[in-house]
Amino acid sequence: MNNQIKNLYQRADKQERLIIGLMSGTSMDGLDIALCTVRGYGVDTEIRVIEFCTASYDDAFRKQIKAVFSKKNANLDLVCLMNEHIANVHATFINDALETWGYKAADIDFIASHGQTIFHAPKSLHRLSGYPNGTLQIGDGDHIAFKTGIITLSDFRQKHLAAGGEGAPLAVYGDYLIFSKKGENRIMLNIGGIANFTYLPGNSNASAVFSTDVGPGNTLMDQYMQQNFGRFYDKDATISSSGNPNQKLLSALLGHGFFELDFPKTTGPELFNLNYLHQAQKQSSTEKINKEDVMATLCHFSADGIVNAIKKSVNKEKEFWVFMSGGGIHNPLLTDLLRKNLPRANFDTTAALGIQPDAKEAVLFAILANETLCGKKISFGKGVPSVFMGKISLPT
Template sequence: MTSKAAGAATKAMVVAGVMSGTSADGVDVAICRVSLGRSGVAPVKVLGHSKFAYGKKLRAMVLAAASGQKMTAAKLATLSWKLGEEYAACVEKTAKQFKLSPQLVAVHGQTIFHDADEGMTWQIGESAVIAERLQLPVVSDFRPADMAAGGQGAPLVPMLDWHLFCHATKNRLLLNLGGIANVTALPADCDVKDAMAFDTGPANMVIDAVMQRLFGKEYDSSGRTAAKGMALTEVVKKMSAMKYLQAKPPKSCGREEFGKEFVDKLIALCEKAGATKEDIVATATGLTVSTIVEAYGKFCWPHLGQIAPGAKATEMLIAGGGAKNKTLMRGLTEKFAALGVKVGTTESAGLAVEAKEAAAFALLGWLTWHGLPGNVPSATGAKRAVVLGKVSYGG
């Protein structure tokens, strides 16, 4: 970093981070103050957070595109522009609600395709529309730069995890339960290059799909449906044998691995075993718990032990919409307690569970604006740290 860039980077900025994840349920906006603190650590303070649900028609279009349904170029372009308008409106409403004036907007966009093995990804939501509507510069399209450098393009949240949650004496696991579950393993007092992070497998995506298919509901509110059923251990075991779940990090996934075909197979196996509808939801929930615990044992724990063998304790902080699923949280808490890992949420550290990913992109946008790298090569597998994203200038 040049002295000029370093000087500029020390100035605090108010950045609106915008996230719409693989669950395709809506948009999270976190307006944050970001600056450069001591030892290169960037404090990120959430000043205001709002969540907006997609309208039925827009969500249907997003799901159709993300599920690989045939769509004309015109329809994909229309969807991208509509999402741009949606993101701009969400930022505007959040800024008005909290009486804030963002100086920069950082937009993840809506993923409609991600194939890390082939080095391709596509997030849509026209940034020029956002920049024009808000008259603000917009950083978008974060993942391709990492993939061009040989990385998976994901996960990108580890940069925030390290800046906010690295502890001097404790190992920390940062688990995000969105459509996909991803974990960051931070050895005690580690450098950012020692962070391990990867997608463990499905979280809300499969549970939501089962609920929609069997109950006509968008999701399992508080995990109440799963609590009425019983997870089928043999089905969980069979579904956990898939290649992705056994592969070593770095790795990332999405609807390509855990979409319709995966859900079809899960439901078919459960029905063959005589499961009730509630049992099938419980099995989908149990699968999420099982794959996270297995990933910890296979990959995270050896890494933590190697980098920080003298750590006093290991704790897990959970964020994402799945943190509100009591059945899912109970399963994780019980399984990890048996492994000596205390489970809580990011709320205890002052970060709302549904604001974390949007806050992460606020930080990444700030880094891009100052010409600073935003990826963590040890997490994505990239050959080097690179500046992420593309800038659309408004105003």
């Protein structure tokens, strides 16, 4: 047996595994790095975050990613080069984090790398006859494995596509395994660039579980802030709180057919971008309203998309719990709107369940890797392929 395969087997067979989960989302603010201890698999999974940090992207690196991000006519030369460059940068971040935390590469069993999404193209968005659902994440796993010396699982979304899914959202798998609770109907709401949630029924029936994107979270607000205010995001909702939502613009923003599609569904900045806003302003004759009012409207747009989707999912439930994560939880206007418009919901963050909200997405990829290495098939419901995900890269 090849020694690397033997090493893979021995580490997967351990009672407790040290797995690093990585996540870089559409906000492109940095790389979330979560070092987790994992025991068991499936519904018996026990996971604990022992270290967490976000390695921030500098402006130069973010600009390099944006050059190939969500562009139908991206430069293929740059796409090719960024596949390697992102992996090298992420590997450096990992090595630096391990040194800071006092670990050696040999201590870590696996890395679970999401990579950087640069384009998401479900059929509902591309509408090209004869073509399947598609998505592309770059940041090559072989480069990460070689430069860290740690077995790396990456490119998780392709198996989901191959099995008939849209490649997103993948949170449903980890959410079900570690957050389901008998007797509580739970919504695991992640507000990143795109907002998505997993519905976990209180009967713990895996076939009734689903996960779906619901529309923009932070992406439109962030894009507008960067273009018009020279800030990366609206810290503490200062700008959006100073404006008033414009109802004509809000109605135009909510008028897209995406919001009428059945669950589960996926989307991305390929749809929800500044051109989308421009078209809505043109349609509603609101091109001249002040920028603060636009920001207020965009915040209400994100909130309404989330609220309407959750109401469709729990319309028969008298009481339910919403556990939030992602960068959007730091937007007080957005979270206040959610609480106001979902009065039957009990709100908290995933910190109440033992997982830091900012670390949750990285942790979920550590769980996906653990299932691929150690798990057994779980039969989920419609739209949730029952597959193991992630390609395995060996260090040498």
